[in-house]
Amino acid sequence: MNNLQLTNSLTRKKEIFKPNNLEKISLYACGPTVYDNPHVGNARTLVVFDVLYRVLNALFNSNVTYVRNITDVDDKIIEASQNNKKDINEITNEVIKIFHENCKSLNCLKPTVEPKATEHIKEMIEMTSSLIKKGFAYENKGHVYFAVSSFKDYGKLSNKNLDELKVGSRVEISDLKKNPMDFVLWKPSKEKDPGWESPWGRGRPGWHLECSAMSEKYLGKNLDIHGGGLDLIFPHHENEIAQSCCNNNTKKFANYWVHNGFVTINKEKMSKSLGNIITISDAVKKYSGQAVRLALLSAHYSQPLDWNDELLKNQENVINKWYNLYSPEKNNVSEVDEILLDDLNTPGYIAKIHQLYNDASKGNAEKKIKFNQACKLIGLFSISKKDWESSKKSKISVSESYITKKIEERIEAKNKGDFLLADKIRDELLSKGILIEDQKEKTIWKVK
């Protein structure tokens, strides 16, 4: 068995992944809307699809095009601009910069393309015109809506039917819409808000449209894999399917839909409204990026993942331990373990890495290579052991010369047999986050 299997949200079943074209595997993951600092929930999506990207690259000889968009025009960005009295571009540029730093600290590979919505307005206007022309959309007072009733498969991905959605009636009512479920493709912009000239007047695209337009531009009309967080299934991905399939006259937009579960805090979804957000920047300040990454992979991607200090400390210790057997060779293995191929079972794979570590620590050289390869395949061991140690040292407040001096004092005390003093020095350093270890010939220190 050398097939990748993925749980397809379309069928809610595990399926063997069969690409359209072995020369160009297409992967599209929904990236951030850049109105606020990304949080560890966003990080989970980043890391999960990064692992998928790495696995696909290994399996298909790096013939993978990975597109991850940046949505930089959106009502929430306008809102943030008003609330913070900042220019729109200032906000989006700042958040994009932070986002990129976050990606780097989590050791996520760069996607092949990272298109921005604002740079694809032309494509979105064209798509909107085309949908009107084909009878799937209609214009009313500068607004263009997609008519959901024109697409018979609407609701298939999210397993909803239109009648039930109407009963739920939590949708925005507008006199301009023919049907409350219709969603906006284009809407007018106030003078001070971002806007572009269009056949329907100055305005801006609705959410959902950018992913349809940009995925088509870079990956074509039928994608292999499209993914994102669970909460994007409805309405975002459902609407993307409607737009793309109607415009392209295709049966399928993406063949495999992959959705990751939420990061929770105290078993509740991490979300702005609950105020339980932890930003990626804060997380990687407190813990190493690798520990955060390992934590995010410690549950299966489809399951919820509860974020807490115990989990993160645990992962930090694991990474520290694993660095004992770090070796610097590059990983260019094209084989992927069956455990990982089985729907990206990262927790199972991590368990296997633990076993490889245990075998390797007994001096098995072959297992040591395998251990290192396994770590690198899921994006760990991003930096050398030396850099790992110095990155930890950069987080402490006391100087190295002070530590060295204290260690010398302690050795002297020990030689005199004054263990009381020796222990006092050790405790004092520990209170500053410095851990003393007496090895056979020398005393070393580490950052706790």
Next chain:
RNA sequence: GGCCACGUGGCGGAAUGGUUACGCAGAGGAUUGCAAAUCCUUAAAUCCCAGUUCGAUUCUGGGCGUGGCCUCCA
């Protein structure tokens, strides 16, 4: 109300129609002045009730519980 997911040792978390991984914490040991780190050994779990089966934690039905989606969300 509709739809969906989940319930495994103290905790986290895989897998499986028959012997239930792995990590943390716990216990014992090696090591140490004592520790730490590391290494060795080790105890410990499948929500409840039916059904199918020689055998169910796994499959089916019901119940209870938790979370999510149905409005923006990763």
